[in-house]
Amino acid sequence: MTKSQLRYAMGGIVALFILCSVYILPAYANKGINWVNNKTNLGLPTVPQSGFNLGLDLQGGAHLVYQANIENILGKDQVDAVEGVRDVIERRVRGGLGVAEPLVQTTKVGSDYRIIVELPGVTDVNQAIKMIGETPVLEFKEENNEPPRDLTADEKKQMDEYNKLADKKAKEALLAVARGMDFTEGVKKYSEDTQSINNGGDMGFISEAINPEAYTWAKTHKVGEISKDLIKSASGYNILKKISEKDGDKTVTASHLLICYMGAKGCENVTLTKSEALTKIQELKKQATPQNFSDLVKKNSTEPNAATSGGELGTFGKGQMVEAFEKVVFDMPVNAISEPVETEFGYHLIYKKAETTPKLYNLAHIYVKIKAKTDILPPTDQWKSSGLSGKQLDRAEVSSNQSTGQVEVSLKFNDEGTKLFSDITTRNVGKTVAIFLDGTPISIPKVNEPISGGSAVISGGFTLTEAKLLSQRLNSGALPVPVELISQKTIAASLGADSLTKSFKAGIIGLLLVICFMILYYRLPGLLSVFALLLYAVLSLSIFKLIGATLTLSGIAGLILSIGMAVDANVLVFERLKEELRSGKSIRPAMEEAFVRAWSSIRDSNVTTLISCVCLIWIGTGFVQGFAVTLAIGVLVSMFTAVTVTRTIMRLVLPLFGDKANILFLGHTKIVIPAPFFNGVNSAGISSEISKDPGFRRDDK
Amino acid sequence: MAVAVITAVICVVFVAMWGLKPSIDFTGGTLLELSFSKNRPTNVEMQKVLDDLSLKNVTLQQADSDGFIMRTSFLNEDEHQLVLKKMREQFQKDDNVVREEGFETIGAAVSQQLRQRALWAIILVNLGIIIYIGYAFRKVSQPIASWKYGALAIVALVHDLLVVLGVFAVLGHFQGIEVDIGFVVALLTVLGFSVHDTIVVYDRTRENLFNRGHKQSFAEIVNDGLNQTLMRSINTTMTTLLSLLALYFFGGPSIHNFALALLVGIASGAYSSLFVASPLLVLVEEWQRKKA
Numbered sequence: 001m002t003k004s005q006l007r008y009a010m011g012g013i014v015a016l017f018i019l020c021s022v023y024i025l026p027a028y029a030n031k032g033i034n035w036v037n038n039k040t041n042l043g044l045p046t047v048p049q050s051g052f053n054l055g056l057d058l059q060g061g062a063h064l065v066y067q068a069n070i071e072n073i074l075g076k077d078q079v080d081a082v083e084g085v086r087d088v089i090e091r092r093v094r095g096g097l098g099v100a101e102p103l104v105q106t107t108k109v110g111s112d113y114r115i116i117v118e119l120p121g122v123t124d125v126n127q128a129i130k131m132i133g134e135t136p137v138l139e140f141k142e143e144n145n146e147p148p149r150d151l152t153a154d155e156k157k158q159m160d161e162y163n164k165l166a167d168k169k170a171k172e173a174l175l176a177v178a179r180g181m182d183f184t185e186g187v188k189k190y191s192e193d194t195q196s197i198n199n200g201g202d203m204g205f206i207s208e209a210i211n212p213e214a215y216t217w218a219k220t221h222k223v224g225e226i227s228k229d230l231i232k233s234a235s236g237y238n239i240l241k242k243i244s245e246k247d248g249d250k251t252v253t254a255s256h257l258l259i260c261y262m263g264a265k266g267c268e269n270v271t272l273t274k275s276e277a278l279t280k281i282q283e284l285k286k287q288a289t290p291q292n293f294s295d296l297v298k299k300n301s302t303e304p305n306a307a308t309s310g311g312e313l314g315t316f317g318k319g320q321m322v323e324a325f326e327k328v329v330f331d332m333p334v335n336a337i338s339e340p341v342e343t344e345f346g347y348h349l350i351y352k353k354a355e356t357t358p359k360l361y362n363l364a365h366i367y368v369k370i371k372a373k374t375d376i377l378p379p380t381d382q383w384k385s386s387g388l389s390g391k392q393l394d395r396a397e398v399s400s401n402q403s404t405g406q407v408e409v410s411l412k413f414n415d416e417g418t419k420l421f422s423d424i425t426t427r428n429v430g431k432t433v434a435i436f437l438d439g440t441p442i443s444i445p446k447v448n449e450p451i452s453g454g455s456a457v458i459s460g461g462f463t464l465t466e467a468k469l470l471s472q473r474l475n476s477g478a479l480p481v482p483v484e485l486i487s488q489k490t491i492a493a494s495l496g497a498d499s500l501t502k503s504f505k506a507g508i509i510g511l512l513l514v515i516c517f518m519i520l521y522y523r524l525p526g527l528l529s530v531f532a533l534l535l536y537a538v539l540s541l542s543i544f545k546l547i548g549a550t551l552t553l554s555g556i557a558g559l560i561l562s563i564g565m566a567v568d569a570n571v572l573v574f575e576r577l578k579e580e581l582r583s584g585k586s587i588r589p590a591m592e593e594a595f596v597r598a599w600s601s602i603r604d605s606n607v608t609t610l611i612s613c614v615c616l617i618w619i620g621t622g623f624v625q626g627f628a629v630t631l632a633i634g635v636l637v638s639m640f641t642a643v644t645v646t647r648t649i650m651r652l653v654l655p656l657f658g659d660k661a662n663i664l665f666l667g668h669t670k671i672v673i674p675a676p677f678f679n680g681v682n683s684a685g686i687s688s689e690i691s692k693d694p695g696f697r698r699d700d701k
Numbered sequence: 702m703a704v705a706v707i708t709a710v711i712c713v714v715f716v717a718m719w720g721l722k723p724s725i726d727f728t729g730g731t732l733l734e735l736s737f738s739k740n741r742p743t744n745v746e747m748q749k750v751l752d753d754l755s756l757k758n759v760t761l762q763q764a765d766s767d768g769f770i771m772r773t774s775f776l777n778e779d780e781h782q783l784v785l786k787k788m789r790e791q792f793q794k795d796d797n798v799v800r801e802e803g804f805e806t807i808g809a810a811v812s813q814q815l816r817q818r819a820l821w822a823i824i825l826v827n828l829g830i831i832i833y834i835g836y837a838f839r840k841v842s843q844p845i846a847s848w849k850y851g852a853l854a855i856v857a858l859v860h861d862l863l864v865v866l867g868v869f870a871v872l873g874h875f876q877g878i879e880v881d882i883g884f885v886v887a888l889l890t891v892l893g894f895s896v897h898d899t900i901v902v903y904d905r906t907r908e909n910l911f912n913r914g915h916k917q918s919f920a921e922i923v924n925d926g927l928n929q930t931l932m933r934s935i936n937t938t939m940t941t942l943l944s945l946l947a948l949y950f951f952g953g954p955s956i957h958n959f960a961l962a963l964l965v966g967i968a969s970g971a972y973s974s975l976f977v978a979s980p981l982l983v984l985v986e987e988w989q990r991k992k993a
Contacts, residue, residue: 057955065811109814125804129778485778486808495802495955502953509951510944517940554883557956560948561890561963564941571940572901575933601904604837605897611829612893615822616886619815624886631890 009648013535020538022047024545052545054120055552055626058500060493061120062128066483068113082106082113085483089117089132115483125490132483139436140421141383142428148377155376163370170230170237170368177226177366183241186366192236193367201241201364207248208358218242218361239366245359249318253354254329255311257284257297260346267346270302281340281347288337293351302346315354325350383434383441386424392417396471398464399457407467409443409458418454426450443470503556510560511537514567522574524657528649529570529642536566536641540634549633552626562634565609569642572598587654595647602643606635705977709860712867715874721866722873724881725805727819729812730758731776732805735788736768739797747771750791754784762877768802776806819885826892827855834900838907844919844986853985854899857970857978861895862888864969865962878958887962894941895970898934899978905930906982919986927979938971 022029026047033044056063068085070078083106090104103118122128151159173190177183187201196202208215213233217240221227227240260267261277272280280300288296297311318326324343329350332338338350394412401408413421424433425447434441435458445458462470515533518526540559544551576598580590609631616628725732744761747769751759757774764770776784785801793799834851865888872878905926913922942964949960 065808067808067810109810112810126778126782487806487811488778489805490801490803492800492802499953499955502951503948503956506948506951506953510947513943513947514940517936517943521936553953553955554886554959557948557952557959560944560952561941564944565894565937567940568897568937571933571936575930575936579929597908601901604833604900604904607833607837608830608896608900609890609893611833612826612889615825615829616889618825619818619822619882619885624882627886627890 006648006652010652013645013648017535017538020535020542024538024541026050050545052541053548053550054496054500055550055555056118056120056489056496057491057553058496058551059120060491060496061118062122062125062491063487063489064117064119064125064129064132064485065487066115066117066132067486068115069482069484070113078113082115086115089115093117093119093128093132114486121493125488129485129488140386140388140424141434141436141441142386142424143431143433144381144384146384148374151373151376159371159373159376166237166368166370170239173366173368174228174230174239177239178228183226183364183366186239187364190368191366192369193365196365196367201366202243203363203365205246205248205360205362207360214238214240214363214365215361218245218363219359234372236367236369241364243362243364245361248358248360250330250355250357251315251317252329252352253315253356254313254350254352255293255297256313256325256351257281257288257293257301257311257349258303258306258346259284259300260302264346265344267302277347278340281349285337285340285349288349288351290335290337290351293337293349315356383436386420386433388413388417388420388424392420398467398471401457407462407464409462409467409471411456411458413454413456415454418452421454421456422450422452425456499553503553503560507556507560507563510563514563518567518570522570524653525570525574525577525646525650528653529567529574529646531649532570532641532646533563533566535645536634536638537563539641540630540637543633543637544630549629550626551630554624555626555630558627558630559634562631562638566634566638566642568605569598569602569638570646572601573643573646587657588651591647591650591654595643599643602639606639609635705860705973708867709863712863712870715867715870716863719870719874721870721880722877724879725772725807725812726882727812727816727880729775729807729809731771731773731781731807732803733771733773733781733784734764734768734802734804735771736765736800736802737792737797738767738800739795741767741769742792746791750787751784754787756780756784775808781806815882819882822885822889823892826889827858830858830892830896831855834896834903837900838903844989845982849985850903850982853978853981854896854903856981857899857973858892858895860973860977861891861966861969865891865966868965869962872961881958883956883959884962887959887966890963891966891970894967895973898937898970898974901933902926902930902974902979903982906979920983923979923983927975931975934971934975938967941967 030046033046036042037044066089068082070081086104086106090102093099093102093104099119099122101120103116105116107114107116117132119125119128169190173186176189177186181189184200187197191197191201193201193203203211203214206215206218211233213231217227217231221242223242223244225242227238231238231240259272259277259281260270261272261274262270263274284296284300294310298307301311303309303311313321318330320326321329322343322345325341325348328338328341329352332350332352334352334355336352338348338352341348341350392414394414394417396409396411399408399410400406428447429449430447432444432446434444443458458470511533515530518529518533520526522529540562543549544555549555573594576594577590580593580597581587585593613628613632613635616624617632619625741763744763747761748759751761751771756776759771759773762770762772781804785799789799831848831851831854834854835848838847838850840847869878869880869884873880903926906923909922909926917925945960945964945967948956949964952960
């Protein structure tokens with residue numbers, strides 16, 4: 001490796017270290033970036049803040065294992081049924097319990113199917129279990145057209161009492177304002193309009209359509225005036241104050257005559273071609289005057305209800321008519337009849353009766369609410385139960401429409417369901433029927449004709465996946481697979497937080513101890529290996545975060561353990577380095593030799609740890625997997641940092657110290673176990689001798 | 702070597718005498734942790750409440766200064782809630798709040814699966830290691846066949862396993878410490894780590910055999926290898942033990958036993974790779990020579 005290559009490699013290592021540190025500690029990194037931004041105006045972007053995926057043992061929560069009872073389900077349907085249950089459980093915990101990131105997965109153990117549910121942060125496990133344990137509910141509902149009921153005597157009495165009080169309060173407010181109370185103060189004291197109460201009662205500019213009663217009052221009163229009476233609108237009493245007025249948008253009053261032709265939008269029962277229609281309307285234009293326009297419309301217009309309405313369009317503003325129509329009607333003079341106008345509906349003649357520019361008034365109000373019947377009655381449900389539910393559904397399947405090729409979901413009912421479904425579809429031709437799952441509509445198909453065969457098709461632009469999901473849901477409603485809770489574990493959040501801080505602290509202490517040891521024992525190379533070790537720590541954490549591995553207590557233990565093991569490769573190399581130095585080599589060749597020679601040991605010893613990890617991952621419970629995954633990643637990363645990184649750093653640094661080994665590189669002592677130790681199996685003691693190695697000073701003259 | 706044999710025998714005796722105390726991970730059952738904010742009831746008071754519920758195999762243990770750990774057979778959710786209700790009815794008065802710190806219940810199906818998988822994992826790890834060492838040492842077949850290195854490494858492993866098992870048999874008997882899935886994990890990690898040590902020693906022996914295989918006796922070569930790797934073995938074990946000690950002392954109670962099993966196993970692993978694996982290699986070579 002040349003010097004510049006070495007520098008690039010070193011630069012890469014430093015960049016990797018910074019990148020990883022920023023990635024695992026975004027909060028601190030952002031503080032730094034903000035500081036730099038404040039000082040220099042560089043405008044560096046900040047790092048997105050996201051934490052590690054913490055396991056249940058570190059953040060608290062519930063872990064549940066269910067066994068699905070699939071005895072009654074045949075062969076390949078089993079997987080579908082279990083996936084269906086999984087899906088339902090996930091929806092229930094997300095929707096019903098509001099757990100943001102539940103983990104719901106299925107596993108097969110022998111011939112058993114299990115569903116594992118992890119609910120981070122959930123401590124009321126009892127409620128969660130109840131929620132999950134319910135069987136899925138599938139219901140068919142029809143449109144609800146019943147008129148709302150009348151008020152009961154009690155409710156009527158309540159309403160009257162409420163309104164009496166409101167009346168009293170409004171009168172009091174009126175009196176107070178009349179006696180000179182500041183209007184804004186009056187608003188604060190009396191108004192029940194929460195949107196304007198802190199704004200002096202300002203309602204903004206209103207048009208006639210928004211609040212007709214207030215608008216009518218404002219027309220006849222001057223700016224700055226306050227109403228002397230209560231102005232009653234549909235929803236309550238108002239005391240009004242006129243703040244200002246301005247011109248609104250122009251409105252037009254008009255009627256029209258339509259001659260449509262075959263193919264025009266909404267044109268029914270007409271046999272005219274386009275050119276015939278044009279000829280006809282041109283003739284009519286010749287006859288039309290403002291006086292006979294209404295009669296002409298009643299006789300000739302093809303609009304469905306023209307005979308009664310006379311083509312009246314009422315008063316309208318801009319944006320309410322189709323563009324071609326609007327353009328003509330707003331520009332033409334009042335009391336005139338237009339030339340034929342073509343729109344997507346056909347040809348029109350327009351009679352413009354009037355044109356006004358209504359005022360808009362900016363008003364403030366003191367508002368006191370009164371109750372009407374609709375405030376008391378519960379909101380009417382759009383859907384009502386039809387009596388048909390998942391109990392009567394035999395099965396649902398994904399199918400495809402033979403003529404269009406569209407993906408559909410076909411339903412098959414049992415005998416009772418067939419009859420019910422036939423009745424429902426007969427009643428609701430042309431209307432919609434909603435299919436509810438767990439109280440949520442999942443499909444709202446339209447009934448085109450009565451269906452008596454006991455099978456139905458839901459079509460509606462499904463993708464294959466959506467259709468599969470829907471049929472799965474329907475089947476799970478129709479064939480609820482009973483599930484049994486076979487294992488559960490809850491961890492209090494406080495316990496989790498405690499474990500997290502403690503294990504984090506243990507990790508830091510472990511790291512520091514190992515660092516001290518390495519520096520004290522191996523001197524300069526030890527110090528260099530510490531850099532590799534730090535890189536190892538941030539790199540492993542980055543990898544966990546990057547692959548989204550869940551960090552559990554056992555995972556942290558694995559990580560801490562692998563800190564100790566990470567330096568093993570360094571220890572192997574450094575011991576080898578000492579040996580090479582003692583045998584008389586100068587530093588650089590000795591170093592290169594040490595790395596090469598130590599590699600086979602490093603490789604072999606790490607492979608055995610990896611073998612253990614693979615077997616552990618296979619055991620497959622959370623605790624074990626967390627540990628094994630982090631340990632395995634740790635071992636792999638450590639091979640990179642301890643060998644490649646340390647070597648690069650050493651190649652860069654060692655030339656600074658000349659060729660001679662000195663105190664910076666060598667420890668002094670060496671324990672020798674004499675060979676006779678092996679001669680007798682019974683020699684239990686270690687006859688060790690600590691001696692200065694005579695060889696090591698050979699270079700050190 | 703003799704020390705190792707004696708230790709192993711003693712450990713076997715402990716395990717045979719007292720056995721290990723399996724946790725609910727392997728037996729199935731329930732573990733309920735309660736804490737009492739003001740005054741903790743006595744064992745007798747607790748027992749009385751639990752007797753009314755007619756639960757099976759109940760054991761009670763005081764934990765920390767304010768808690769109880771209760772073990773019993775598998776409870777379904779209704780039974781679980783019933784236990785909590787009774788506890789609160791009985792003890793939650795005068796500002797004494799009964800809190801559920803943790804609840805774990807494991808059905809027979811799950812514990813059986815764990816038991817089987819744990820056993821298989823141990824067997825597979827051993828097989829994997831023998832095969833790998835046999836492969837790694839395939840070029841070294843003189844004077845000892847390469848698979849024998851693997852087999853001897855496993856003998857050293859068995860020693861380590863026995864030590865850990867023995868220690869936990871003693872702890873189980875005197876302190877009620879249980880053997881859970883974490884213990885199995887620790888065992889498997891110790892397997893990997895211990896053989897890791899042994900491999901380093903053997904690897905050096907292998908290298909020495911290549912370089913000067915005919916000039917020295919096998920015993921001398923092994924001894925040299927051992928000496929050359931001695932500091933490395935001690936240092937690696939030191940660094941690992943240092944991080945484990947940090948975990949043991951500062952890592953919190955949940956991870957205590959796990960760290961302990963690892964500490965014992967890894968210390969024993971370092972010992973066995975120096976004082977069991979290598980001497981065995983020499984012994985086997987001597988036996989071979991005598992036979993021939």
